[in-house]
Amino acid sequence: MARVSTKENKNIYHKTREALHLTREAASELLESIPPERIERIENERCFPHPDEVLVMARQYKQPSLCNYYCANQCPIGQYYVPEVKIKDLSQIVLEMLASLNSMNKRKDRLIEITADGVISDDELTDFIFIQQELERISITVETLQLWAEQMLATGAIDVQQYQACKERMEQLKP
16 A cells, blocks of 8 residues: 655645555556656656656546646646636536526627627727637636546546547538
């Protein structure tokens, strides 16, 4: 059994490994390409993991959320462009999506008015920014749903082959 660290401010990589009851040595065997010393440096924040290391950890630990965390918090480009997405229950994701879509539905006519002339005037700017923010909420909710699905696939809650076969059938139906 792995010895549990007493460090209070554990990072996500440390918490994920410990939740799986893996020592750094056992994690290194599972991750294959990452030696225990490197895992220790990443977990103690003496260095950031490389993107390929995060991909391996996400896959082997069955935690796709590690990729989003890395992109949103540690990648210099991602910090600017990628919002951090938190795993939520499917029902919460759906309710948030419906609320955002309902809100946006009420504002679609205003968006048409604002953009019809190709110019956003000073008196339209506040409404335009509000609509942009609502669209961003929809985008984040879509990303949350995608992350939820990836988590379900990684843990086997959704059958990967059946999922892929269904996606392929859907692709064939596209015009």
